[in-house]
Amino acid sequence: MLCDLNIVFPVQNFNEQITRGQLNEVKNTLNVAEQLGYTHVALNFRPITATSKNNKTKLPNDLNELNPINIDRDFKEFRTRLKLYTRITVRVDDPTQCQYVAKFQQVFDIVAVEPITEKSFQSAISNLEIDIISFNLLERLPCFMKHKTLCSAIDKGMMFEIKYTDFLSNKSRAQVISNTKQIIRASRNRGMICSSGCSVDRPFQLRNYNNAMPLLKMLGVDSNRCSMMFQDWSLKVLLNGRLRIKSYKQTISVGGEDWTSNPEKVSNVKQGVEAYKKRRTESALDRVLKKQKS
Structure with a gap:
């Protein structure tokens, strides 16, 4: 299973409807991703200045209007071919804007934040889920x-x-390499995912896992963790996001069928989720009670 959790959705406003031409571009990009071997794809909605101080348009009061991506209606032909998910990426430049992010957690499968300042970066880590x-x-x-x-x-x-896809830029390639190496160094080669960030009007920017892996190796990531960036760690993101919507306190899954309820597919992912780490160890009293029952 290969994951690409960042294919940019062409709509950039909550009140904007996707056109037929844009929808065809999204489907063409998904066809390319399927041919490259990806099985789990997230469509990334990036609202323009959704939480900016100078933004005059308010967020919709209805939660159903927050997500312009309708997978069940627009992408029926991909049900048996790809696992599609919705994602939102919010640019935050002020810690006070973080309160808006909580509204998106009940609507989108994946919630991402792009901090612009150091204060917003610290606030996102300490205050947001x-x-x-x-x-x-x-x-x-x-x-x-x-x-x-x-x-x-x-x-x-x-x-x-x-x-x-940031490495495909000719102007700022040195800056991209410097930033990426800094993230890899500080994270100690863990807790990272690799995605395309591809626009639907440029499907030729998509790359297969085998083509992206040499780039990550050049930056200091070993082969095992390269595969985890596309598989295990990316699936962990999907598992956390889906459990936030489909479960109560990440314990009980409710609703229809979902890949997260399949133990064969998430056996390697569950152990990495924080909710599954905090299991109560068996005490001496528990062992005595077991013997008495038997």
């Missing part, structure tokens, strides 16, 4: 990446995203 922290690698990082800070985020279940 999100799945992915993403950066604009074409620009300088908001702050120096420290191992202690990144580890605290990874321990909470957050993943740091590296988009390989």
